[in-house]
Amino acid sequence: MRVIERERADAQFLQDADLRFRIVMRSFHDSLEALRAVNLLFVASGDVTREEFDAFAGPLSQAHPETRAVIFHRLVVDADRDAFEAARRKIFPSYQITEQGPGGLVRAPRRPVYLVVDYLVPYKGNEIILGYNVFSYLPQRELFKRAIETGQAGASGVMPLMQIGGGPGLVIVMPVYRPGATLADPAARAAAVIGDTAVSLDLAGLLQRNLDQAGVLAQPGIALDVRGIDHLASHAYRFGAYAAPLPWWRQWFGAEPRTAQRTIEVAGSRWQLTVRSRKGALPGHVASNAILALSLLLTLVTASYIQARALRTRRIELLVRQRTRALKRAGDALRLYQRAVESSANGIILVDALSGDNRIAYVNPAYERLKGRTAAQLLALRVVDLADEGPDEPGMQEMLNAMRERRAGHAVVRQRGLNGRARYSEVYIAPVNRPDGVIDHFVLSVYDVTTAKRYEEELERRARYDSLTGLANRAQLKDRLEQAMSFAAADGAPLWTVALDLDQFRFVNDTLGHGMGDQLLRQAAPRIAQALPRTDTVARTGGDEFVLILTGCRDERSAATTVRRVLDALAEPLVLGGQTLVVTGSAGVAAFPGDGQDAETLIKHAEVAMYRAKEAGRNTVQFYRPAMTARALERLELEGALRHALAHGEFELHYQPQVDVASGQVVGMEALLRWRHPRLGLVQPERFIGLAEETGLIVPIGAWVLRTAALQNRAWQRAGYGPLRIAVNMSARQFAEPGLAREVAAVLAESGLAPDSLEVEVTESLVMTDAEAAIATMHELKAMGVAMSIDDFGTGYSSLSYLKRFPVDVLKIDRSFVHDLAGDSADAAMVDAIISLARGLRLRVIAEGVETCAQLDYLRDQGCDLVQGYLYSRALPVAEAEQLLRAGRRVEPNTAAA
Structure with a gap:
């Protein structure tokens, strides 16, 4: 019976000890889960603001009252220290990077790198640690290094806390890496780390609260010790209490000490949990020993066999009753556990x-x-x-x-x-x-x-795929391209990298809005993907830029055919915002290994070839050639110089006379932009106009042209040269600006030029891109009295229904039709049709690029109103143009040029 009682007491003690062990492990687990939640915020959002951190970490801190602080430590190198401190002082005026000195926190001396408290919750009461460099404290520095080596959370031993309340506590950290970084090994993780998230815990308060909520602290005679193992500074906590060492006679009555131990690991930090009990013997145990002693005594005194049997009977009855009560308690406990499991x-x-x-x-x-x-x-x-x-x-x-x-x-x-x-x-x-x-x-x-x-899974998908189109993003592209290069190198098969860019995508964004631009990309992406085999890769790398990886093309001809198939699929008409648009693309191709042996070089060379395709007229394919790199560098140099040309006064206007065919009089001038670079000399428009449109610089440059031409025309009129109309070309980007009419009105007011002395030229393809918006802008200008003309007429795709709605005064015949006028019947028929159309719509007609007397005679016979070209004059600088006006404005054909 004593054995049974001892086994039951042992089982009860082990059950009590296991409950305490589980509460401690759950306490550590909850703290780790809170830390992982904060860390996931940085994984999901990348660059987390202070406001986002406070909004996310605040509820976690409130839900875990023993959490002294939730912190984001940021890595700061010494070169960035001054800028970092200055930025933080905009929020916290006394902010500085600090360390522990003899008398408290002091400004940290210069060090190669700091791990600084940047964000923390709660702020009140923790102000002292804002800016604290935890690298100055060896245990925390070693803890951070261990977390980087493992790529997992790391827990410290017990250490003194600087937060609210002070005292010993526990710090758990988890590294934060740069979004999209590769974390394959410790070296890669060390290169990608930007800091860590951390929680500072009042470990004693955390365990005390959880043990108390479970009701185990109220049980007398049982104590729990929690001690750190292998810590730099070991520390022990005790929860509950037990009595002093027991005298021998109590141990004889069954009150014996019991001990249970378990070692657990929390984020790389080991802890030893010990439960001790010195409870007294259970009643049955005491009674059994007492009866035994009494029996021996009675045997010695009376040696009465009958009385001994009676005592034995009573002892058995007592034990049966005690066992019955114990079984009832065990049954009640079992039912309680069962209900807990079921609930x-x-x-x-x-x-x-x-x-x-x-x-x-x-x-x-x-x-x-x-x-x-x-x-x-x-x-x-x-x-x-x-x-x-x-x-x-x-x-x-x-x-x-x-x-x-x-x-x-x-x-x-x-x-x-x-x-x-x-x-x-x-x-x-x-x-x-x-x-x-x-x-x-x-x-x-x-x-x-x-x-x-x-x-x-969603975070992983967003890290690898473009959220707008669903295509691979830049990170996924790099992995797939490196894998494809490995296979190609092993098999000796060619590999082609294609840089594809949509033509005039910026114009769609500027005229129809970024929402329509996003819709365009969503429609273009599946067209590109469906035109390629499933084994090939399509990635969107930003804006309207795509990169293709072709693995099944044997040679340049096969690759060109595949890319051409993609461009043809892309050029199919699509409906966007109720309008039917045709969007083309330009592609550049680089081959592995000939054009590059790493992903970055291949993509760069493919982009160089793509820019060459755009220069060659768009909607084309160009293969990379080494000479293109020099051209691309020249283009970059030209773009850099172009950004400074306007501020440095390097632009100037030349003026080409527009001559009345019947009288030979100069009735107007077309203002043509020239760039006189201090080193490159006179840069021709075809070298920089397209570049200015791509970069958006055409808008401020166009505004300068408009203002300069208006002021010059007004100056000529005040000099007594008579009425003269000045024609100014406007780019698509400038014409799409919402305040264009106000800008023109401001220029007219500043210069004092009459509105009918200004003529705005727009191309036919420009007005047809967004015809309704273009018509509205043209009506605004026309209402002011400004003349309107359509340049390069015949090269676009306008319909008669639109043309009669355009409030224009002049149709300008493109020079491509005038050049072969005498020898090409198709060009002659086109010119005849344009002149007849203008007559029917009561519009004037001007032909540009007139260089021969034969061209002039034909145009005169067909009833063309005005001409301009080398037959009369090239584009003249201001001084020469003024000399022509001063001479009477009548010019004769230059037969020598003809």
């Missing part, structure tokens, strides 16, 4: 470890709800039947290994839920021992982590 919100499974195939012996209602099946249906299954892919699933393999090796385990398993959708469960496996030490069951605790898993 748990998490699934619990009991597995028969002796069945050989791990049959399910019990499931609680929470797991029935999770699976959408009854307990009767689940009890017929094996553990392996719970996973979607059976034993082949990695998580299930870990579970089976743990049960086969008779040990605790942890795994994430994918299962089908009630609605058939995949759900993810985090499963903890714990073996259950019989009194003889044999494991007869396993307890599986199942936590539904589907939401967190899907969140992680």
